[in-house]
Amino acid sequence: MSSAQKLYKKITTNSLYEMKQLGESIAMLTAYDFSLARLVDKSGIDVILVGDSASNVMAGHETTLPITLDHMIYHASSVVKAVKRALVVVDLPFGSYQGNPKEALSSSIRIMKESGGHAVKLEGGNEIATTIERIVGSGIPVMGHLGLTPQSIYKFGTYAVRAKEEEEAEKLLADAKSLENAGCFAIVLEKIPAGLAKKVSESIQIPTIGIGAGPHTNGQVLVLHDMLGMNTEFNPRFLRRYLNLEKLIPEAIESYIDDVKSQDFPNKEESY
Ligand code: KIV
Numbered sequence: 001m002s003s004a005q006k007l008y009k010k011i012t013t014n015s016l017y018e019m020k021q022l023g024e025s026i027a028m029l030t031a032y033d034f035s036l037a038r039l040v041d042k043s044g045i046d047v048i049l050v051g052d053s054a055s056n057v058m059a060g061h062e063t064t065l066p067i068t069l070d071h072m073i074y075h076a077s078s079v080v081k082a083v084k085r086a087l088v089v090v091d092l093p094f095g096s097y098q099g100n101p102k103e104a105l106s107s108s109i110r111i112m113k114e115s116g117g118h119a120v121k122l123e124g125g126n127e128i129a130t131t132i133e134r135i136v137g138s139g140i141p142v143m144g145h146l147g148l149t150p151q152s153i154y155k156f157g158t159y160a161v162r163a164k165e166e167e168e169a170e171k172l173l174a175d176a177k178s179l180e181n182a183g184c185f186a187i188v189l190e191k192i193p194a195g196l197a198k199k200v201s202e203s204i205q206i207p208t209i210g211i212g213a214g215p216h217t218n219g220q221v222l223v224l225h226d227m228l229g230m231n232t233e234f235n236p237r238f239l240r241r242y243l244n245l246e247k248l249i250p251e252a253i254e255s256y257i258d259d260v261k262s263q264d265f266p267n268k269e270e271s272y
Contacts, residue, residue, distance in 0.1 A: 002044070011046050011087040013119065013141045013185040019046070019218070020207040026186075026219025028089075028209050029227070032058050032075040036224060038082035045086050047209075049221060050076040050117065052091040052151070057225045064150045069096045069107055076115035089143050090117035094151040097122055101134040108135045108142075121188065123149035125175025129182040136183035144179035146172055146200075147213065148191035161212070163192045173200055180204045188221060189213040191238070212238035 002024065008015045019026050028047035031037035032054040040048055054075050055067035069092075076090040090111050097104035108120045119141035122128055132142050147162045156162070163169045172192065179187055186207045189197050194214020201208040201217050210217030226234060229244040259265035 008046075008085075010085055013087065016046070016087070016186055016207050016219075017205075020205075026207055026209055028219055028221035029224045030054075030057075030221070031079050031224055034078040034082045037079040040224065041083045041086050046219070047221075048079060048083060048086045048088050049121065050079050050088065050090045050115075051121075051223065052093050053223050055093075057223060057230075063153055065094045065153075067093045069093055069110060072096075073111060073114045076111060076117045080116040087119065088117045089119045089121050090115060091121045097128070097131060098124075101131040104128075104131045105134050105138055108140045109138070112140055119143055119185070121145055123151050125171070126178040129178045132179065132182035132184060141185050142183065143209075144176075144184040144187040145190065146175055146179070146187060146192075147189050150190075159191070161191050161193065163196055169193075169196050172196065173203060176200045176204055176208075180206050186219075189217055212236065 016026055026046050028049055029040055029045050030049045030051040030053055031040050032050060037048060050072065052064040052067050052072065054071070055061045055064045058075070059067065059071075061067070072090060072093050076088065080088055092104065092107055092111070096107035104122070111117055111120055120135065121143040122132065123145040125146060132144070135142050148156070148159060150159075153159065163172045173196070176187055184206060186209055187200075187204070189200060189208050189210045191212040194216060197208065197210055197213035198216035207218035209219040209221050211221045222239065225231065226239050227242050229241040229246055232241075232244070232246045256265070
């Protein structure tokens with residue numbers, strides 16, 4: 001058990017800020033449903049992200065763009081019911097906040113009221129700083145997201161590493177400071193060079209949480225289904241797999257089919 005697991009009975013945005021000061025890495029994973037969120041929370045994770053990656057992982061879409069606010073609220077409310085300790089952060093989906101700060105605030109309020117989530121996450125830099133101020137000003141904690149922001153995939157044209165060139169790296173650093181000033185409590189840094197992630201993490205007071213951003217961020221996040229090995233065709237360099245469910249689940253299902261076909265299941269003890 002880590003010192004944070006001993007220290008914090010319930011994780012808040014303040015706990016994450018304290019963890020950065022104490023040099024304790026923040027562990028974050030995604031979850032989208034009650035059953036897995038229950039196991040993730042029981043294992044002692046600090047933050048559960050109800051990510052719009054649900055669009056890929058749960059619904060089979062190619063991008064995160066199609067998922068709606070209603071879908072996100074459905075996933076988040078299932079997760080919240082299972083969670084006792086972790087901070088639950090919910091992604092604002094594409095199209096629910098880019099229009100104007102008022103629209104972003106009403107989407108955030110719907111998430112907080114209808115799902116019971118503890119915070120929202122938005123993708124973007126300085127261009128959404130006013131929006132973030134508006135949401136934070138109404139009492140809703142906001143997590144930022146810089147670097148590879150999948151909701152902008154058609155602008156980028158590729159899922160390659162971002163901010164390798166100096167100009168984009170400087171903009172990202174300025175964006176991180178702008179998000180901090182706007183009131184974000186943490187920032188996800190996705191797929192950027194490790195050196196840049198280190199510089200950003202050292203330049204701001206709020207914690208950074210990396211995915212494909214190297215070891216110097218103040219925490220790490222992975223998509224749960226990726227780290228459990230549900231789809232071994234998805235193979236980014238940053239992904240460490242802790243299980244091979246793509247092998248284990250079909251093996252279990254094949255055994256069940258064999259047992260049914262051979263009429264071994266159910267046996268006497270399994271019958272009333
Ligand atoms: O939606 C998501 O899962 C995310 C993580 C990759 C950070 O935003």
